[in-house]
Amino acid sequence: MKKLIIVTLLIMVASCATVKQTTQPAEKRSARAARSHAVLPPEGQSGQTGSEAKAVTAEDSSSVEARSHPALAAAEDQDHLILATLWFQKSAEMRALFYQCFRNAGIALKENLASSGRTGTVADVSLPEPGTFNEESLGDNKRAASGNLQRTELPKPAAVVIDIDETLLDNSPFQGWQVLEKKSFNNDDWFRWVELARARPLPGAVEFTRYADSLGVEVFYVSNRTVQEMGPTIENMAAWGFVNADSTHMLLKETTSSKVERRALIEKDYEILLLVGDNLADHSGIYEKRGPDHGFAAVDADRRLFGTRYIVLPNPMYGNWLNDLLRAAPGITGREKLVNMLESF
Ligand SMILES: [Mg+2]
Numbered sequence: 184m185k186k187l188i189i190v191t192l193l194i195m196v197a198s199c200a201t202v203k204q205t206t207q208p209a210e211k212r213s214a215r216a217a218r219s220h221a222v223l224p225p226e227g228q229s230g231q232t233g234s235e236a237k238a239v240t241a242e243d244s245s246s247v248e249a250r251s252h253p254a255l256a257a258a259e260d261q262d263h264l265i266l267a268t269l270w271f272q273k274s275a276e277m278r279a280l281f282y283q284c285f286r287n288a289g290i291a292l293k294e295n296l297a298s299s300g301r302t303g304t305v306a307d308v309s310l311p312e313p314g315t316f317n318e319e320s321l322g323d324n325k326r327a328a329s330g331n332l333q334r335t336e337l338p339k340p341a342a343v344v345i346d347i348d349e350t351l352l353d354n355s356p357f358q359g360w361q362v363l364e365k366k367s368f369n370n371d372d373w374f375r376w377v378e379l380a381r382a383r384p385l386p387g388a389v390e391f392t393r394y395a396d397s398l399g400v401e402v403f404y405v406s407n408r409t410v411q412e413m414g415p416t417i418e419n420m421a422a423w424g425f426v427n428a429d430s431t432h433m434l435l436k437e438t439t440s441s442k443v444e445r446r447a448l449i450e451k452d453y454e455i456l457l458l459v460g461d462n463l464a465d466h467s468g469i470y471e472k473r474g475p476d477h478g479f480a481a482v483d484a485d486r487r488l489f490g491t492r493y494i495v496l497p498n499p500m501y502g503n504w505l506n507d508l509l510r511a512a513p514g515i516t517g518r519e520k521l522v523n524m525l526e527s528f
Contacts, residue, residue: 291491291492295492339452341398352388354382357373368501407436473504
């Protein structure tokens with residue numbers, strides 16, 4: 184009898200465990216669906232039809248800013264993004280790094296301005312405190328800069344070139360949505376997110392653009408958002424107070440992901456003193472194709488430019504670094520390719 188009771192209890196425990204295993208994912212799926220609808224509108228409410236949204240092209244799939252490589256699409260599994268996205272959203276280290284990078288960007292810009300053959304000095308201008316806008320002090324900076332620099336002697340006015348996504352605007356909710364929905368990147372979903380104009384500014388980003396403007400440096404945005412995404416991008420950035428959030432200063436993607444030509448266009452009339460971005464292709468064309476050494480030799484050769492002319496922000500979620508890994512690595516699935524690239528001992 185005692186044995187029978189024990190066996191019955193064991194069967195009940197096993198049954199409960201089985202029920203828990205089969206019902207929990209359904210509950211999680213339902214919670215995911217509820218959360219995802221809070222981020223993106225239901226199909227058909229974006230105001231843009233699928234045919235109007237830009238089509239996925241072969242060029243897009245190897246875009247310098249492609250957010251997920253096609254090799255990872257087969258399993259419809261975006262779990263590789265979980266830790267990277269959580270780090271971006273939840274780590275204090277990420278916030279500290281952004282503040283650090285933008286503060287370094289301000290210092291470098293001021294130094295480059297002072298040492299770029301321009302007369303006068305900008306020594307009396309100061310960086311704003313993160314998270315605060317002191318309109319009065321920024322105005323003083325501008326007056327000081329314009330008063331000290333004799334611009335008539337300059338061959339070209341100074342400019343700073345800044346990327347937008349994961350440099351100024353935080354699109355990690357879109358990455359989170361991809362994980363929860365197990366969806367690889369596609370342009371229709373991306374456009375729906377952009378059209379919401381709901382991306383938040385990254386730490387220190389708004390302040391840096393306003394600081395650059397206060398120095399009299401022209402702020403340009405060079406991004407691989409497409410020209411069709413100009414309207415909501417301007418709306419999104421203007422709402423947070425980014426300077427020059429207009430079509431004159433925003434050079435978006437028309438036909439090619441390479442930013443070389445757009446930078447050259449700016450350089451016709453301006454001297455670019457600083458480039459800021461989360462992808463090395465935001466800084467130079469030599470990083471667009473990296474080769475078997477992942478671009479390490481090129482970075483080593485340019486090491487003196489980092490922190491002085493190039494400011495690089497951290498993005499573990501996507502970028503050329505990941506695209507190149509997946510292109511080069513052996514393996515059947517995207518996950519296998521990534522695992523095969525791991526260094527171990
Ligand atoms: Mg970017």
